[in-house]
Amino acid sequence: MKINHLSSFDFGASDMDSGIFFETAASRLSAGGRAVAYFALPDGASSRLVMCVAFDREGRLEVYSTLVRRPFRSLTPSFPQLHLFEREIYEQSGLKPEGHPWLKPIRFNTPGSVPGVADYFKVHGVQVHEVAVGPVHAGVIEPGHFRFQCHGEHVFHLEIMLGYQHRGVEKRFIGGPDGRSIHYAETLAGDTSIGHGWAYCGAIEALAGVNPPARAQVLRGLMLELERMANHTGDLGALAGDVAFLPTASFCGRLRGDLLNMSALVCGNRFGRNMLKPGGVNFDLDQELVKELKLRLENTLRDAENAVALLWETGSVIERFEGTGVLVKEAAEGLGIVGPAARASGVGLDTRRNFSCGPYEDFTMSVSGSGDVYSRAYVRWLEIQKSAELVRGWLDALPEGRIEAECGELKPDSAAVSLVEGWRGQICHFAVTGRDGKLRHYKVVDPSFHNWQALAMALRNGEISDFPVCNKSFNLSYCGRDL
Amino acid sequence: MEIVKPISQYLAVMILSPLLPGVINRVKAFFAGRQGPPLLQLYYDLYKLFNKTPVYSRTTTWVFRAGPVAGVAALVTALAVLPFAGRPSFLAFDGDFIFIIYLLGLARFATVLAALDTGSAFEGMGSSREMQFAVFSEPAFFLGLAALARITGHTSLPGMFAALTGDTWRAAAPVLALLTVSFFIVLLAENSRVPADDPNTHLELTMIHEAMALDHSGPDLGYILYGASLKLWLFGSLIGSMLLPHSGSWACDCGLFVLLMLCVAVGVGLVESVMARLRLINVPYMLITAFAFSALALIFQMGRPVKG
Numbered sequence: 084m085k086i087n088h089l090s091s092f093d094f095g096a097s098d099m100d101s102g103i104f105f106e107t108a109a110s111r112l113s114a115g116g117r118a119v120a121y122f123a124l125p126d127g128a129s130s131r132l133v134m135c136v137a138f139d140r141e142g143r144l145e146v147y148s149t150l151v152r153r154p155f156r157s158l159t160p161s162f163p164q165l166h167l168f169e170r171e172i173y174e175q176s177g178l179k180p181e182g183h184p185w186l187k188p189i190r191f192n193t194p195g196s197v198p199g200v201a202d203y204f205k206v207h208g209v210q211v212h213e214v215a216v217g218p219v220h221a222g223v224i225e226p227g228h229f230r231f232q233c234h235g236e237h238v239f240h241l242e243i244m245l246g247y248q249h250r251g252v253e254k255r256f257i258g259g260p261d262g263r264s265i266h267y268a269e270t271l272a273g274d275t276s277i278g279h280g281w282a283y284c285g286a287i288e289a290l291a292g293v294n295p296p297a298r299a300q301v302l303r304g305l306m307l308e309l310e311r312m313a314n315h316t317g318d319l320g321a322l323a324g325d326v327a328f329l330p331t332a333s334f335c336g337r338l339r340g341d342l343l344n345m346s347a348l349v350c351g352n353r354f355g356r357n358m359l360k361p362g363g364v365n366f367d368l369d370q371e372l373v374k375e376l377k378l379r380l381e382n383t384l385r386d387a388e389n390a391v392a393l394l395w396e397t398g399s400v401i402e403r404f405e406g407t408g409v410l411v412k413e414a415a416e417g418l419g420i421v422g423p424a425a426r427a428s429g430v431g432l433d434t435r436r437n438f439s440c441g442p443y444e445d446f447t448m449s450v451s452g453s454g455d456v457y458s459r460a461y462v463r464w465l466e467i468q469k470s471a472e473l474v475r476g477w478l479d480a481l482p483e484g485r486i487e488a489e490c491g492e493l494k495p496d497s498a499a500v501s502l503v504e505g506w507r508g509q510i511c512h513f514a515v516t517g518r519d520g521k522l523r524h525y526k527v528v529d530p531s532f533h534n535w536q537a538l539a540m541a542l543r544n545g546e547i548s549d550f551p552v553c554n555k556s557f558n559l560s561y562c563g564r565d566l
Numbered sequence: 567m568e569i570v571k572p573i574s575q576y577l578a579v580m581i582l583s584p585l586l587p588g589v590i591n592r593v594k595a596f597f598a599g600r601q602g603p604p605l606l607q608l609y610y611d612l613y614k615l616f617n618k619t620p621v622y623s624r625t626t627t628w629v630f631r632a633g634p635v636a637g638v639a640a641l642v643t644a645l646a647v648l649p650f651a652g653r654p655s656f657l658a659f660d661g662d663f664i665f666i667i668y669l670l671g672l673a674r675f676a677t678v679l680a681a682l683d684t685g686s687a688f689e690g691m692g693s694s695r696e697m698q699f700a701v702f703s704e705p706a707f708f709l710g711l712a713a714l715a716r717i718t719g720h721t722s723l724p725g726m727f728a729a730l731t732g733d734t735w736r737a738a739a740p741v742l743a744l745l746t747v748s749f750f751i752v753l754l755a756e757n758s759r760v761p762a763d764d765p766n767t768h769l770e771l772t773m774i775h776e777a778m779a780l781d782h783s784g785p786d787l788g789y790i791l792y793g794a795s796l797k798l799w800l801f802g803s804l805i806g807s808m809l810l811p812h813s814g815s816w817a818c819d820c821g822l823f824v825l826l827m828l829c830v831a832v833g834v835g836l837v838e839s840v841m842a843r844l845r846l847i848n849v850p851y852m853l854i855t856a857f858a859f860s861a862l863a864l865i866f867q868m869g870r871p872v873k874g
Contacts, residue, residue, distance in 0.1 A: 212687070212690075213687070214687040214688070214691065214771070215687065216770065216771065221768040221769065221770060222768050222769070235694070236846060236847065323842070325767075325769070325772075326842040326843050327760045327761075327764035327766065327767065327838070327842055327843035328841070328842035328843075329594055329597060329598045329838065329839050330597060330598060330839065330840075332598070333598035333599055333600060334598075334599065337599075397840075397841065397842060399761065399841040399842040399843075399844070400842040402842075402844075402845065402848075403842055403843070403844075403845055407845075546845070546846060546847065547691070547771055548771055548772045548845075548846040549845070549846075550769075550771050550772075551767075551769040551771060551772055
């Protein structure tokens with residue numbers, strides 16, 4: 084069933100016979116569709132499988148669902164992009180996808196399971212060895228377990244086992260929305276507060292049939308782009324730090340702070356918490372603030388240009404970035420990779436363009452690359468510049484009007500899909516209401532959910548000492564994936 | 567009274583060497599627009615570490631405990647041979663440059679054995695890299711010293727550097743310049759500095775030297791850090807002695823020499839501030855360059871008539 088992004092639809096109408104469901108899914112995916120969500124929700128005594136497929140080039144979304152009671156047919160062997168979705172379905176609902184190559188646990192949230200305790204790949208042979216890293220790391224980062232199957236410095240495969248950060252946050256949305264829901268959304272991934280917050284607001288507004296005023300939309304865009312700039316700048320600095328290139332590392336660290344402070348100037352929080360609410364935003368800009376933001380943006384961008392230019396001008400840095408951690412386009416497409424990582428591999432997917440809404444109506448930007456660390460770094464720099472251009476334009480011509488609209492009761496028995504291009508990539512929130520107009524199911528797909536597999540692929544046949552710089556070029560979220 | 571000067575020189579080395587990493591860090595901080603840690607940070611760290619109780623894993627044996635002590639002992643001995651400001655030390659003898667190379671090898675061997683004793687994958691990786699790079703840096707260093715012996719006609723280090731005066735530079739500048747560059751490259755690699763290694767990283771997978779010290783704690787870690795600063799002084803003082811103009815006065819030479827050592831540290835800091843680290847598989851190429859420089863120096867020197 085074709086649906087529209089950010090508008091509610093009758094959930095019952097997506098139902099189809101289970102045979103037709105799998106046939107349709109297979110044919111749509113082989114026609115170039117990309118699964119943005121695939122999950123099971125309880126329906127009476129059995130479960131309902133729901134799949135949302137996006138055709139990015141046409142900006143088209145389709146949703147199908149079917150009732151299943153028994154093990155169902157796994158589509159992973161034909162469509163690798165579903166491998167994690169099916170493992171998630173198996174783990175959450177107990178429904179077994181028949182024919183899935185390896186139903187490894189992904190969050191260890193079933194009774195009796197212990198995070199990290201599972202079967203792993205094994206290598207055999209003379210002088211091959213495994214290096215295990217984590218879940219406790221040397222830096223102050225989130226927990227995750229990485230296993231490298233190596234021969235000397237050469238990596239055959241990297242196996243990534245996560246799940247340590249599972250909080251059960253999706254379940255907390257059920258029965259809502261209530262006063263806490265927006266705050267749960269803002270902390271789905273701490274550095275993507277605006278991205279996830281907006282996706283949540285979009286879903287709720289669609290279900291309530293509310294259109295936020297233009298001024299609120301632009302303010303949201305402003306905050307989202309500030310978030311993107313801050314994170315991209317920080318990551319470029321961290322990339323420089325990982326190859327021991329000090330100047331860019333130090334300056335970008337400070338500039339990230341400057342950009343976060345701009346967010347704090349608008350809403351009082353460096354990560355943009357409490358800025359958004361269903362129906363609009365909580366904070367407005369006055370003339371004074373607009374002027375101050377413009378000034379800070381110009382200063383920060385000028386410094387960033389100087390600091391980042393050093394990266395591209397220094398031979399020893401380029402030598403480290405080029406050809407390292409290549410993710411080929413076929414792999415990126417096959418695994419459904421999103422965000423700057425996908426664009427750096429030549430996949431033309433940007434939610435702001437493909438599923439544009441609100442302030443992004445005329446958004447155009449196309450970038451491409453060869454899929455190595457250099458491309459991922461350079462794409463981020465291009466995106467910083469584009470974001471600055473957008474923010475400048477919005478600050479110059481801020482629409483007048485109110486900053487919020489009344490957001491009332493949600494439509495019963497409906498569903499809505501909300502897509503936002505967070506700085507890591509496409510965020511998908513899928514909300515379903517019950518007969519009482521309360522949330523019956525809430526599904527979050529963070530870009531990291533897709534992209535961790537890309538990191539594993541990028542490391543293949545690479546060097547183990549290149550892992551840190553490769554990892555930073557993706558900079559994925561642990562808690563966003565573990566939820 | 568003749569013994570007073572060598573002893574005081576030796577004590578100066580023991581006391582001053584932890585200053586060098588402090589200088590490097592301040593230079594790096596300056597280029598990064600930061601204030602940086604205090605110049606004397608390593609002294610504070612050493613004081614702190616020597617007051618701590620070490621923690622030992624149950625899987626380790628006496629080899630693990632002996633490693634840091636053996637390592638620092640080898641370096642303390644090596645520095646007793648090394649000349650200071652072109653003045654002889656109290657342990658000099660003919661052919662002592664070979665003795666120094668073996669002492670460095672012994673220190674490396676002790677560190678690597680201690681690292682392997684932990685059974686950790688990181689330490690094993692670090693040891694493997696350390697040994698791999700040593701295969702390239704030792705010949706470069708050895709050939710360099712051999713060329714120096716050939717130029718000066720002496721086979722003891724104090725003899726070589728005492729004979730190295732302005733006149734020698736005038737006569738054999740290209741050879742000596744090649745050697746200085748070669749020694750500097752070896753210094754960077756042997757002391758785990760950028761571009762061979764990154765002393766600041768917390769990422770175990772990219773470490774070389776640091777990876778071998780991950781499991782050491784307390785005084786043992788103190789020995790390792792102190793040993794590292796002695797090693798930096800050792801390689802630095804070879805460069806310092808090469809470039810030192812001899813004025814004739816002991817006090818003046820000593821002052822100049824210490825100043826030159828600080829300049830070497832500033833040089834290391836500069837290199838670390840302006841370039842990224844090499845890809846790990848390319849580090850041997852850098853060391854092969856050093857080897858080529860040393861070999862060229864030796865070949866050039868063979869072509870010149872021997873002095874005297």
